[in-house]
Amino acid sequence: MxxxxxxxxxxxxxxxxxxxxxxxxxxxxxxxxxxxxxxxxxxxxxxxxxxxxxxxxxxxxxxxxxxxxxxxxxxxxxxxxxxxxxxxxxxxxxxxxxxxxxxxRLPGGPTRHLDDGALAAMADALAVIHAVRPAVPFRTFQSWAWEAKWVVPPWTAYPRSWERAFDLLAGEAPTYVPTFLHRDFSHRNLLWRDGTISGVVDWVEASTGPAWLDAAHAATNLALDLGPDRARAFVEAYGDVATDAPHPYWFVMDAVGFLPPPGKQALFGRDEQLTRLDAWLHDLLAWACP
Missing domain, CATH: 3.30.200.20 (Phosphorylase Kinase; domain 1)
Structure with a gap:
């Protein structure tokens, strides 16, 4: 061995x-x-x-x-x-x-080279997941944007956007059609071979919830890793195959969920990632609260 x-x-x-x-x-x-x-x-x-x-x-x-x-x-x-x-x-x-x-062990491996075609393939794969109807529904999704995280980060260039985000989350969540979720869907959990998706991995958080929360999580991950342009392109691609309209609440919830609990380190805490998260949240608030 x-x-x-x-x-x-x-x-x-x-x-x-x-x-x-x-x-x-x-x-x-x-x-x-x-x-x-x-x-x-x-x-x-x-x-x-x-x-x-x-x-x-x-x-x-x-x-x-x-x-x-x-x-x-x-x-x-x-x-x-x-x-x-x-x-x-x-x-x-x-x-x-x-x-x-x-x-x-599935064939293929991850990639960060995600052109529009790859993002469309991601969106299609997510729609296939959301069409699954488990015999017994999985647990209701958990928000990772719990109230203890509602602290304006010291590194932000947009403190007012974070305050508005916390105000939005303090209100009532929108209604949604209960849907089977991966709940940690992102390019990080996809395997590719010959330009196609060969595997969707990491199912420990499988849940029931709003379909757009899965899309929001994928978008936040793309924003942190590759920038907001790739995130927006994915949102557009998923919108082409989604069965309902997006709601900014789920996107804001997901972005806030990337903040660390007080006294802890963020999982994605490199300076460039925090800068991208800051810009992404600011863009989302312009959508949610124009």
Missing amino acids: TGVPDPRVEALTWAATVLGAPVVDVAELTGALTSTMLDITAGDGTRAVLRLMTEEPWRHHGAELTRRERRAMHELASTRVPAPRSIALDAAGDSAGVAAHLMT
Whole structure:
């Protein structure tokens, strides 16, 4: 077994038992923020991905998150959504040491080269997800813009825009058609091969809620990573396939959700990311409160 960090040996031993062959190679997948994601190869050539809930506060909720992801994958197995298939779950971490979910390895990889065609493909993929009708609805979505975050950030060039955003969120949320959500849909959670989407990954937050909240989250991620122009282009592309009109409330909620709780570091806290978040929120408030 090559390149295996000692703390992961327990989990990899469990994975090998499930796969029925020893793990002969392992590589950590980049980009994961809440978990350790391992690309593993068994002695018989089988490749799989092992999620380990190693990062707090998600580790504390690891059992719930991994169970939800496994259920989502079971629901999606008979749909057009290119999601991984669940192989095995150790939600309590009895064998793996932490909550662990073993799943199939899909072909392809992430990309940041997103032209208009790629953004249209993202929008189409999201519409396919939103057309899924689970046998039992998933939990109602959670807002990540909780009130403790409603503090004007010291780095903003638009303090009044943040104040207006908090005022908007303090009001009543708009009504919506309950829809199956990925809830963390973004270009970061897509795999591409030969110019097409080959996989939609990371289903731990699957929920029921407004379709445009998924689109808003994808747009905020694009704004932070690639700038507001790509974000706006995606919103336009999703608008072409959406079944209802956008509401700025969901976009503002999502943008505010990227603020850190008081005393904590933002997940996306590089200077250029904060500058882009600031500009994106300012643009959203011009839309929400012209």
